[in-house]
Amino acid sequence: MSTNYSIAVLGLGAMGLPMATRLATGLTVHGFDIAAARMDLAADAGIKTFPTAAAAAADADAVLLAVRNGEQLADVLFGEAGIAASLRPGAVVLMTSTVGVAAVADVATRLAGIGVDLVDAPLSGGPVRAGEGDLLIVVGATPEARAKAAPALELLASTLTVVGDKPGDGQALKTVNQLLCGVHIAAAAEALALADALGLDPAGTLEALQSGAAASFMLGNRGPRALQAYDDDGADVLSRLDIFVKDMGIVTKAAREVALPTPLAAAAEQLYLLGQAQGLGAEDDSAVIRVVAPTRRTPA
Amino acid sequence: MSTNYSIAVLGLGAMGLPMATRLATGLTVHGFDIAAARMDLAADAGIKTFPTAAAAAADADAVLLAVRNGEQLADVLFGEAGIAASLRPGAVVLMTSTVGVAAVADVATRLAGIGVDLVDAPLSGGPVRAGEGDLLIVVGATPEARAKAAPALELLASTLTVVGDKPGDGQALKTVNQLLCGVHIAAAAEALALADALGLDPAGTLEALQSGAAASFMLGNRGPRALQAYDDDGADVLSRLDIFVKDMGIVTKAAREVALPTPLAAAAEQLYLLGQAQGLGAEDDSAVIRVVAPTRRTPA
Numbered sequence: 001m002s003t004n005y006s007i008a009v010l011g012l013g014a015m016g017l018p019m020a021t022r023l024a025t026g027l028t029v030h031g032f033d034i035a036a037a038r039m040d041l042a043a044d045a046g047i048k049t050f051p052t053a054a055a056a057a058a059d060a061d062a063v064l065l066a067v068r069n070g071e072q073l074a075d076v077l078f079g080e081a082g083i084a085a086s087l088r089p090g091a092v093v094l095m096t097s098t099v100g101v102a103a104v105a106d107v108a109t110r111l112a113g114i115g116v117d118l119v120d121a122p123l124s125g126g127p128v129r130a131g132e133g134d135l136l137i138v139v140g141a142t143p144e145a146r147a148k149a150a151p152a153l154e155l156l157a158s159t160l161t162v163v164g165d166k167p168g169d170g171q172a173l174k175t176v177n178q179l180l181c182g183v184h185i186a187a188a189a190e191a192l193a194l195a196d197a198l199g200l201d202p203a204g205t206l207e208a209l210q211s212g213a214a215a216s217f218m219l220g221n222r223g224p225r226a227l228q229a230y231d232d233d234g235a236d237v238l239s240r241l242d243i244f245v246k247d248m249g250i251v252t253k254a255a256r257e258v259a260l261p262t263p264l265a266a267a268a269e270q271l272y273l274l275g276q277a278q279g280l281g282a283e284d285d286s287a288v289i290r291v292v293a294p295t296r297r298t299p300a
Numbered sequence: 301m302s303t304n305y306s307i308a309v310l311g312l313g314a315m316g317l318p319m320a321t322r323l324a325t326g327l328t329v330h331g332f333d334i335a336a337a338r339m340d341l342a343a344d345a346g347i348k349t350f351p352t353a354a355a356a357a358a359d360a361d362a363v364l365l366a367v368r369n370g371e372q373l374a375d376v377l378f379g380e381a382g383i384a385a386s387l388r389p390g391a392v393v394l395m396t397s398t399v400g401v402a403a404v405a406d407v408a409t410r411l412a413g414i415g416v417d418l419v420d421a422p423l424s425g426g427p428v429r430a431g432e433g434d435l436l437i438v439v440g441a442t443p444e445a446r447a448k449a450a451p452a453l454e455l456l457a458s459t460l461t462v463v464g465d466k467p468g469d470g471q472a473l474k475t476v477n478q479l480l481c482g483v484h485i486a487a488a489a490e491a492l493a494l495a496d497a498l499g500l501d502p503a504g505t506l507e508a509l510q511s512g513a514a515a516s517f518m519l520g521n522r523g524p525r526a527l528q529a530y531d532d533d534g535a536d537v538l539s540r541l542d543i544f545v546k547d548m549g550i551v552t553k554a555a556r557e558v559a560l561p562t563p564l565a566a567a568a569e570q571l572y573l574l575g576q577a578q579g580l581g582a583e584d585d586s587a588v589i590r591v592v593a594p595t596r597r598t599p600a
Binding site: 161163164175179183188199211259263266271 | 564
């Protein structure tokens with residue numbers, strides 16, 4: 001791994017900053033964020049920051065995008081202050097956010113027109129795992145593009161799954177993944193609220209359920225936090241509820257575009273939207289239990 | 301374990317017959333079913349059969365009920381040919397079906413009036429596991445009632461979880477369990493159908509999903525069978541789809557009675573009802589994928 005390899009990290013938010021910090025352990029990193037406070041944090045972490053995205057991206061071997069949605073993706077590349085014109089031919093763009101197939105496929109086509117490859121690389125794992133290079137990344141990209149992105153991907157991922165050769169394939173798998181995660185978290189909420197309402201001990205019920213056919217990764221992971229959602233302090237926010245407003249929106253939009261009915265995903269989306277509407281957007285996603293059951297019925 | 305302990309098994313269907321056969325390895329078993337064909341099968345398996353349920357139950361230490369729903373439960377005990385009058389005081393009734401809290405709590409009260417205990421013992425595991433004594437049983441019953449039922453429970457269960465002291469507690473846990481199982485199977489169907497519609501390889505997608513945060517017991521267990529639902533022969537029927545029509549009905553009824561919104565469970569119930577309406581009731585429950593996607597879009 002050579003420090004001659006330079007990568008611009010555009011977006012130094014909750015995920016972008018720890019990824020930049022991790023990448024700086026082996027590569028030359030250029031950072032940019034529209035928020036001055038995030039730039040200051042990055043500088044404190046030893047990341048070299050630049051006054052504009054274009055300046056950070058100019059002459060970099062790779063550009064990693066950690067943006068919020070498809071609109072930001074298009075804007076950072078092709079908007080008024082977009083970086084596309086500054087990218088050097090042969091550069092590679094790594095798209096790490098979950099924004100859906102269409103948005104990524106569209107920018108991939110436009111980038112190909114200027115000789116720039118796109119690696120569709122949506123990831124899972126929170127900020128802590130990002131900083132430790134312990135992310136799960138699903139990749140859709142040509143072998144050539146993947147080779148160009150390899151120094152960065154190897155530093156960030158503990159598990160790298162190549163889904164297909166097309167940008168968009170990674171987003172497709174991530175979309176299916178989020179359908180299950182979003183439904184499973186909301187199902188765990190309904191189940192634990194029902195246990196409570198039926199007079200069962202929710203913690204004991206959770207343990208019994210997780211040892212059998214009702215088990216899911218999310219029941220084990222979010223279930224205990226859902227029960228903490230009733231505590232005065234709530235659960236620690238490991239992943240915000242409004243991320244699932246975004247992601248379930250991507251899921252139901254993708255399903256609609258291929259004319260596939262997904263009533264469970266649609267119901268889960270509504271639960272997260274209800275949560276956001278009730279002011280729970282910045283809470284841990286396990287707080288969705290408070291949408292179906294605002295208060296516990298049995299003593300904690 | 302004493303062969304002086306006698307148990308009547310009422311209902312010799314898909315689960316009742318293998319349970320009776322298993323119980324006969326250690327206990328004296330009396331069998332009865334309303335269907336003559338099932339009585340013949342039981343006789344072939346060496347079970348002593350009786351012309352009426354009351355005759356089978358008379359003087360037995362225990363009566364195991366493997367019935368279809370709450371109506372059958374009430375009928376077999378207190379209906380026109382009901383066994384309640386034939387039960388000897390001090391006998392114990394084991395209720396092994398999933399019929400919901402209210403139905404079991406109601407008959408428990410009536411049985412208590414004639415000195416008979418009820419052990420609420422809904423179970424999980426198919427016919428094969430029933431025959432091998434490898435069932436998962438969740439129990440709601442007083443310690444005294446549990447002690448009376450112990451010789452039978454020990455022969456049937458590899459995992460026995462005592463949920464509480466009230467008949468109905470077992471049904472409550474099973475209800476919550478079925479909420480998750482029913483939602484997870486339907487979510488796996490939506491996810492795999494979406495993967496297929498987005499052009500991903502569903503089998504490869506399934507493997508990738510099951511190694512991460514999207515994992516569930518049901519995704520791993522029913523996912524491969526859901527993909528077989530498109531084969532000419534379909535998947536082997538390990539658990540019929542219309543069992544989830546019954547069980548999700550119990551879930552949504554229970555939730556409604558405690559005024560708990562469960563939109564995911566309700567959506568899943570509708571998917572199983574749609575499957576039944578489309579003639580898939582006798583198929584494996586994983587065939588629910590054909591409700592959202594009648595045909596595969598990518599070649600198998």
